[in-house]
Amino acid sequence: MNNKFGIREVVAMGIGTALFVVLTTVQIPLGFVPNTALQPRMAILAFLAGVFGPIVGAVIGLLGHALGDALFYGGVWWSWVFPEAVVGICIGLFAKKYQIKEGGFAKTGPIVFFNIVQVVANAVAWIVVAPALDIAIYKEPANKVFAQGFFAFLGNIIIIGILGTILAIAYTKVAGRSSDLTKED
Numbered sequence: 001m002n003n004k005f006g007i008r009e010v011v012a013m014g015i016g017t018a019l020f021v022v023l024t025t026v027q028i029p030l031g032f033v034p035n036t037a038l039q040p041r042m043a044i045l046a047f048l049a050g051v052f053g054p055i056v057g058a059v060i061g062l063l064g065h066a067l068g069d070a071l072f073y074g075g076v077w078w079s080w081v082f083p084e085a086v087v088g089i090c091i092g093l094f095a096k097k098y099q100i101k102e103g104g105f106a107k108t109g110p111i112v113f114f115n116i117v118q119v120v121a122n123a124v125a126w127i128v129v130a131p132a133l134d135i136a137i138y139k140e141p142a143n144k145v146f147a148q149g150f151f152a153f154l155g156n157i158i159i160i161g162i163l164g165t166i167l168a169i170a171y172t173k174v175a176g177r178s179s180d181l182t183k184e185d
Helices: 007-025 041-054 054-073 078-092 107-137 142-176
Strands: none
Touching: 007 041, 007 054, 041 054, 041 078, 041 107, 041 142, 054 078, 078 107, 107 142
């Protein structure tokens, strides 16, 4: 993990949060489970957490989801906001290992590792944290929230596995070429 935190990370948080909010309305509903959909915004969260680390991932997940809920749905469903931050933190913890900034993500090892981490992160967030918070905060029925959590988990791993991986590969190819540039005196 990169221990430096500077202007690039702050800009990534701002742009990532804005993209996350804008993409709140871009959803493919899973008609058989209420209030659950495929959401491309998760690819943005995973990609930026994978590049910039857990703080950026946490902020984008937390602020992006809360602002998206408030703007488009009139209220914030906190039991689903916090799991987004969990996903961002978990993926971001291993940012250095993915080698996205360094131009090494296009190799099989980092791609597989990124996807293993995102599957585990989504499992913790959506199969454990979200249902537990739904029950604790909103007194939702367990069978409903565990079904929603499971299908949110499946949807997110598909979206991140495809779109998040494509974003990271595209970025790593550009980052790898630009890392050869040196400052002239």
